Structures are given as C-alpha cells and as structure tokens.
Amino acid sequence: MNQPIEHASGIAEQLHLEESATFNRHVIDYIQRAAATGLYEIRGLGAKRRLPHFDDLVFLGASLSRYPLEGYREKCHTRTVLGTRFAKKPIELEIPITIAGMSFGALSANVKEALGRAATEAGTSTTTGDGGMTQEERASSKTLVYQCLPSRYGFNPDDLQKADAIEVVIGQGSKPGGGGMLLGQKINPRVAKMRVLPEGVDQRSASRHPDWTGPDDLTIKIGELRELTDWQKPIYVKFGATRVFHDVKLAVHAGADVIVIDGMQGGTGATQWVFIEHVGIPTLAAVRQAAQALDDMNMRGKVQLIVSGGIRTGADVAKALALGADAVSIGQGVLIALGCNNSSYFQNGAHHSAVADYTALGTAPGNCHHCHTGKCPVGVTTQDEILEQRLQPAVGARHVKNYLRTLTMELTTLARACGKQDVHHLEPEDLVALTVEAAAMAGVPLAGTNWIPGSRVSA
Amino acid sequence: MCGIVGLLVKHQKHRSRLGEWMLPMLIAMTERGPDSAGLAVFTEPAAKGRRKVSLYAADRATDWIRLGRAAKAEFGRDSTLTVKTNHAILECKAKSEALRAWVNKKYPELYILSAGQAMDLYKSTGLPAEIAERYDFRHLKGTHLVGHTRMATESAVTPAHAHPFTAGEDFCLVHNGSLSNPFSIRRKLEPLGIHFDTDNDTEAATRFLEWRMRDGDDLKTALQKGFDQLDGFYTFLMGTKNQLALVRDAFSCKPAVVAETDDYVAISSEFRALAKLPGVKNARIFEPMPEEIYLWSA
Amino acid sequence: MERLMGHTVTFDLGKQPLRDLNRFLHGNLNGTQRVRVVNPDGAHSIAVGVNAPIEITVEGHAGYYAASMNRRARVTIEGNAGPGVAEGMSSGFVRVKGNASVSAGAAGHGGLLVIEGDASLRCGISMKGIDIVVGGSVGDFSAFMAQAGHVVVCGDARHHLGDSLYEAVIYVRGEIKSFGADAHQEPMTETDLVTLKDLLKRAGFKHDPRKFKRVASKRELYHWNADANQEY
16 A cells, blocks of 8 residues: 655655554554453454455355245245143244343443343244343343353352243353453342352353363253253253354253354354354354254154344354354354444434443454443443443334344245245255355355365264 | 263173173163164183184175184184174184285275284274174173263264274273363374374373383373373273273363272263172262272273 | 141151152152151161151161252151261251261252261252261362352362362361362351351351351463463
C-alpha cells in the first residue's frame, strides 16, 4: 500500500507498507500484549476467524425435476419433538430452533427473563448455563433445559425437579477440554451466592465431572438422572465438536435421548483466546459426522440431534437440518438480537448511543467480544446494576421473538422451495458445496460435479 | 466404554468352578460393554514341548475336521483340536512360532487369538451372554482368568479391537479407560520390530509392556515405566501364566474393585459384578490405590 | 401389619426393580417412616432424590450414587458405597458403615455424610456446603475444589489434599501425605474446636478435637492475574 505523506518542506513521498501475513497487526498486538503482561488473553464469543461454514453450501431449489410448495399458502410443518427414546415426557417444540445454554452470571437476570419470554412466545425452549437456574428464567420460560456441568454450580435437587429436560454437559464448542470461566468483576453477591463462591473471585470451573469419567460411567450417571426424575424427563448430552463420530456413538450407548453438538464457532462468556480459535472443529464438519454416527447405529429418529455453533440465519438452520440435525441451538445470534454489538441501546423510550462505552473498552460496535469484562455497553453480558438496565426484558423479548420468527420464515421458505411439506424432510441431497473444503466436510458434492472429496467419515 | 472382570481361585479344588463363578460377573458388565466380549483363561499348562493356539473363524464356515487332520499330519498324531462353533484350540508338540506360522500360511483367514502353554483366549462380537453361551464359559476350568466387555465405536465390530490383547506367550491385558498418546507409543515401538494389528489404544499399552518384557523387565518394572510413558486414564488387568496383575493410573478416574477371600480374588469395574460370588459377604473388599501394582499368584 | 403412626416398608432389589423403590420414595409416602432395602448387591442409584424426613436402611453394599441428591432423609448403608455416595445432597443425613468409593459427597450443598470406614479418592470434590466426617482415611485429591462445608478426617489424608481449595475447611487428625495447590495448614481457632466437636458428636466419633489440624485455602489462586509480571 502506498500512501503519500507531506514533509515539512512540502515534498510528498510515498510510504511503502508491506504487512506480513504471518506477523500481521493482530499477531504483533498479541505478542506485545504477552510481553507486557505474561498472561493469556481472555475474551468472549466464539471463533472469529474465517472457517468453512454453512455459507459455503447452497440449496438445489425446485425446477423441472422437483416441484416447490407455495411459499405463502401451502403448509410447511416445523413441529419438533426431542427426547422420544426413553423419557415419559418428551420436549415438544413448535420450531426446530432452541436457545442455547448461557449462564446467569455471564448474562444478566434481565436477559435470562427476556430469553424465556421470547422462547415461550415462539414455542421453543431455553437452557440454563454454568451457574444454575434463576427464578426469572423458570418463571418466564415454558420449556427449560437444565444443565448438569462439571462445576455443578447451582445444580441442586429442587431445581432438578423443576426442569423439563436435563442436559449433561461434557464440553462446549468454544473450549472442548476446558471448563467454564467467569471473572471476578461479574461475581456479584447474587452470582456468588448461587455458585457458592466468594464475591469477586475469578471463577474457573473444572473441566471434568466430579463423579464420573468416560462413557461407561456416563451410562450409570444417566441412569441416576433418570431415577432422580422417575424417567419423566429427556436427558440430553452435549459436547464440543472434536472426535464427533466416536463421541456420538458413545453417547448413544450411554443412553442419551438427545445429542447436542457445539462446533468451534460456538460462543462463550469468557475463555482463553487460544481455546476459542484452536480447539474443536467447524460446525459444518461436525453435523454430518454426527448424523452419520446415528445412521450407523440405526438411531435416526430415535435419538435426536441438536447442532449449535455459529447458527445465524434461516439458511443456516435449513442447512443444518438438511445435513441431519433435528434442531439447532442459538447462543451468539440471540445475544446479537438483544443488542450485542449494537451501537445503541433502548432505555426509557429512547435510543442512547453506546459508542463511548465501546471505546472505553478499547473496541467498537461490530468488533466487541468483551463479555468477560462485565462492562457490556448494551447491558447483555453484565452484572452491573446500571448497565443491566440497558436491556429491558420486554424489549429484549420482542427482539428475540422477532429474530426467531424471521429464522423460521426463512427456514420454511427454503424448505418449500425444495418441495418439502415439513422442514424435517430436508436432506443432504438438497445441498451442494461451493468450495472443496465445504464439500469434504459436509459430505455433499461440489456444485456442478458429483465429487465429494475424501472418505465419508472417520471410522 | 468397558467392563473388566478377573478371577483367581486359590485352591485346586475350585479350579473346576472357575467358569461358573465368573459367568455372572461377565454378564453384569453388559451395560458397560454390550458390543463384544473376550476372555482369557489359564488352564493346566500343556506338557513340556507342547504349545497351543486359540483360533477364531468369525463368520467363516471352517472345516475344522480337515484342519485337525492337517495338524496331525504336520505336527504329529498327538495333536489335539478342541472346537466350539467358530472357535478352536489347537495343541501340538511344537513351538508357538511354528504353530503361528503354520496357521498363518495354511489358514490365513483365521484369527490367531493367543499362543502359549496355559492360556486359552476367546473373543467375539455380540452380547456377553450370547458369547458365554456359544463358548460354554460356564464350564471353563483353570486357575485364573481375565475378561472384558466392550462398548464399540467402529462400524464393523470385529474381534481385532476386542480385548484381551495378547503379547508373546501366555500374557494378556484388558483395559478400562483411554490413553492419550497411543499413536506416539506405536510410532516408537514399530521401528523396534514390535508388530501392531490395530490403532487401538489398549494394543499400544500391551505392545509397550511386550517391549519392556522383551528387553528383560519383569511385569512390575514394565508397569512402573508405564507410569511415565503411558499417558491417560487407565485401569489395567493382566494375566500371565501364574499371576493376575492389577494397576490404576495416578488419577484413578476409571473404577476397579477387588473382593478377596481365602478361596479367591475377584476383580471388576463395579461391585455388583462381584455380589453373587460365594462368601462375598465376608470378603475383604477394597479398591486399588493409584499407581500401585497388585499381584496375585495362582 | 401397618401401625397407625407409620410403618416400615421393605423393598427387595433382588426381586423388585429399582424404579419401584425410587418412585415410591418420591411419592406420597402415606405415613411410612422407615424403608428397608434388602439385597442391594451393589445396585446403582439406590434411594436417590428423596425429599422426606424418612429413615432408609440399605442392608448390604450399594453401587454408584447411593442417596444422591438427598433432602431431609436419614439414610444408612450397612456396607460399602460405590462412587458418588450422597452426591449433590442438600440436607439430611447419610451414614456409610463400611468404606466409600471415589467422589463421596461430590458437589453436595448441605446435610451430613458420615463414612465410618475409609473414603477413596476425591472425597468431597466440588463440595458446596455439605459436611463430611470420615472415621478412617481419605484418598488422593480429597476436597478438590471444595467451595464450602467441612471435611473431617479421623485417619490420614493422602496426596494433593485440598487442591484448589475455596472456603471449605478440612480437619485432619492423622498424617497428610501432601497438600494440593493453594491448601495449607493453619492454626486451629476456638471456633474450629467448637465446629469440630459438634461434627464429631453428630457423627458419633469420640476423638479429641484438639488433636486435629486445620487445612484451609491460601487464597492465592482466587485471582488469575494475582502473580502477573508487570511490564516494567
């Protein structure tokens, strides 16, 4: 890049700027920060680097050989049932889009209430997180999935009975192999009490469950959860996407009703940057492996699959379903619908600029990943009494509900265009890939060819 | 992904009941391992100069009678072949290497599960109860045995991946847990002439011990070296001609429980597998300590 | 024959499914005051999630997760307990007359767990308010990430005791093989002696509280950047 500069004498000179791809600005900042602090960087959200993703797939809509449904008139069903394998009371949802587990602690109580309200209106479920169940969420959310994590923060017998389903969390996409994290500035009295921690400590959860390790002992743990709840509630098993094919089979063996796979684009409230960007595989690669594993065991339709990690649009939802998911789960997308990375927030009937607060964090709207600081300029990932007022439950609920509605409309539009009366009839053959990587990962042909690179799954 | 069982009877008079006492233990481990099962039993050793191999035909129809005749022709009229459906034990006046070579050459489609003087090995896919029925585990006799049930992930559940894994003569190992550096172990040992059949992490542990014992370490020393070189979580249960050995890694996240009486030592992943053993109400019941090696002699 | 004031119900796990036992315990107990579980034979998840002030006796050895998520019940295991006994308990009383396997009292919020014999590795892991009293010794990594509550060890403690300890306090009468990260011995205070005396009494052990050592957190791992080297 050449830029003219003015000298004091008035003679212009050209600047020759040559950035290194290996030691680019981002890497230079990283090294200089490491040199200054001797610490690893912690941040929120998910993998930010470019990865093969659902955008690299496109649908083969109807034409002469396939006939579409009328986009506005003919019914396209979205009803989704999860947990049919063993539970007496499976989860019945109106749409195949759920709200992913995010903790009260990472998020404010207002947000948890907004999510509950939105989900109830949209006919879907929310999920607790690495902190336990708040009364706001249970009261506002018609269908609530209760997570059982390695930390067991807030995991108690009373809330277990109140839950509609239980999700045993082995890991999450942003940090497979790592445990939860919440920094001291967010451990306020209420959070501290729920998690039984001293106020203000930097919480780092365990990465393994305290009372079981491995699929053979998970079998017994799932058995215990069923006995605890008289076999009524579905048991989900969630893990970050790594050795997906094997893990899904083991989870099925262990007795899971529903499997939740979270790809590397999945977000977090706080963890080491190095985890987020360098551990776990893209969601696109995970979906097909998981579906293949279920097919191999003849469990399609008996054990349901939920996929998460970078689900953003109706197209993403449709593609995940086509590749074999029964439902998707959204975390970051929902936070953005609430206002995450928005330049303003809505309070007392008016919009207020949040730009100065982003600047104070050293970032700008559209670039922020500073959930871990607790200083969320739009009041989403904060425990600060003032900041949390910037997200009013009623307003937030409306936004999330709108977002879910848009996703559902897009999903059914695409399904109808592919000739489907039910979104669950979408199949991999409705898709082709635009890149070789996406073709290989998703197991669909490169557009215009019948070539699927590589062997189908790792056995 | 596994259940393990081990049993050693202390008195001659109980050797005929080894299989009978073991059977409910193995069946109790079905939930931990519904896909395949294996068992190594240590019997009265073959006479001096004689060795035996355990052969498995999988799905293939095998003319065992013809094999028996051919063995007699090759190794002498005192060769014996004991057949149970798709499994057979061939015993001849020959060295182990000669027996292996002969089977590999003449019957390459057969799996050679083990070789030695005292050890018979059974492995197959299916529910433990089915396998036990097929090979009549109830009537097995011997001084001690090591068994395993497996939860599989590969599509084709073949006996190659089932435990016990064997090395050399009269040595077998079963494993509950997951090693985190099995590929490095394999890459280190293959250049030293150690042959691997699978990518299975249990095989990596077995070959590691095989290597150490080949170089002159006794089993205990070999296992101690394993504490540093084998990474991951494990409970190992091993059988040699005269002993049962049991060890857990430093974190001991995978279970193991031992019941010992004057009549037997019984080992399993869960106590409920031991609950029906005679006299278990008065047994000494304990769990192995991390990184301690327990040895019992037959 | 049922008595007016309550009666004893017996479940034979050799003949009846576990599900029946737990469902009964979760239901309307109709004045039942005592439940006997016979022939447990190492079954898992015996008497889990109970929420009633009832007496339960397990006549034999229990498998994994016995009396887990207990509220208000008094459970006695007349034998050994497998992994995770009384895990997640929030109130009530669980007594193991034999030994306990790994992760005894894991993540428990309240109540009292007494182990008359030895406890294995990770006793009290992730505990959040439960009190655990062990008549014998405890295994490696006991009180790992223990957040609140007390662990009383009348025998010895093995390696890595109290690794990543939070605000839970450990009292050890015998030898401590090694401390975990952030755990150390502190002097016993008068409050400790009173607390310990009460715990020992409730557990039914006759030991002199003054013979115990107090182990607590150094609190140096509470903030991850506590030891950060500064730039200049």
